[in-house]
Amino acid sequence: MGFYNDVVLPRLLDMAMRNKELVGYRRRVVGAAQGRVLEIGIGSGLNLPFYGPGAAEIIGLEPSQALIAMASRRARESDRAVSFLPGSAEAILLDTRSVDTVLITWTMCSIPKPEIALAEMRRVLKPGGSLLFVEHGRAPDPWVARLQDWLTPAWKTFSGGCHLNRPMADLIGKAGFQVVDLHTGYARGPRPFTFMYEGFAREA
Numbered sequence: 001m002g003f004y005n006d007v008v009l010p011r012l013l014d015m016a017m018r019n020k021e022l023v024g025y026r027r028r029v030v031g032a033a034q035g036r037v038l039e040i041g042i043g044s045g046l047n048l049p050f051y052g053p054g055a056a057e058i059i060g061l062e063p064s065q066a067l068i069a070m071a072s073r074r075a076r077e078s079d080r081a082v083s084f085l086p087g088s089a090e091a092i093l094l095d096t097r098s099v100d101t102v103l104i105t106w107t108m109c110s111i112p113k114p115e116i117a118l119a120e121m122r123r124v125l126k127p128g129g130s131l132l133f134v135e136h137g138r139a140p141d142p143w144v145a146r147l148q149d150w151l152t153p154a155w156k157t158f159s160g161g162c163h164l165n166r167p168m169a170d171l172i173g174k175a176g177f178q179v180v181d182l183h184t185g186y187a188r189g190p191r192p193f194t195f196m197y198e199g200f201a202r203e204a
């Protein structure tokens with residue numbers, strides 16, 4: 001799995017995440033980031049062009065060195081101040097209450113322990129700070145959810161650990177956040193892969 005995970009998967013993720021269907025979500029969610037921003041799973045840096053003037057500093061947390069290299073190239077091409085934090089969302093090497101915004105886009109599905117990662121996001125957010133998110137996850141239609149449960153064990157083995165069936169809003173709420181704004185619905189594409197949760201949350 002070394003060559004696949006280190007070389008092939010980062011390129012596949014970059015290609016898949018360049019999907020034009022995702023641009024509207026990125027524009028709305030990333031554009032709302034303010035102040036010192038921690039982006040969880042920055043990937044190949046595809047959100048960078050969507051940050052607005054309110055994002056003063058961007059810290060990109062990312063476990064994959066290959067994706068950090070791609071995001072660094074995109075950061076150099078933009079005029080944004082970006083620094084990178086290699087590592088996992090389950091152990092964020094930042095001080096408690098040190099960021100204004102945590103941004104997460106299509107990453108919670110791949111984090112092995114999302115409950116621990118969300119507790120870490122809550123820890124690093126300043127009081128009154130926002131968790132901005134857009135994630136795909138568990139669909140409300142029973143037949144789609146059943147298909148998501150059935151597909152996930154095979155799908156996650158070659159997609160970098162992606163779970164299709166996580167109830168994203170419930171996970172965020174159970175981690176001690178209040179979901180202030182939530183929009184859900186299917187994007188274009190096969191239903192098990194495209195049920196989106198978009199919104200923002202604050203400490204409850």
Ligand SMILES: C[S@@+](CC[C@H](N)C(=O)[O-])C[C@H]1O[C@@H](n2cnc3c(N)ncnc32)[C@H](O)[C@@H]1O
Nearest residue numbers: 017041042043046064088089105106107110111
């Ligand atoms: C589908 S990609 C999304 C990338 C990017 N957020 C975007 O919107 O294009 C999933 C990302 O989650 C990252 N990831 C996987 N496990 C992680 C973890 N434990 N902590 C933080 N990021 C993780 C992957 O390396 C990858 O960059």
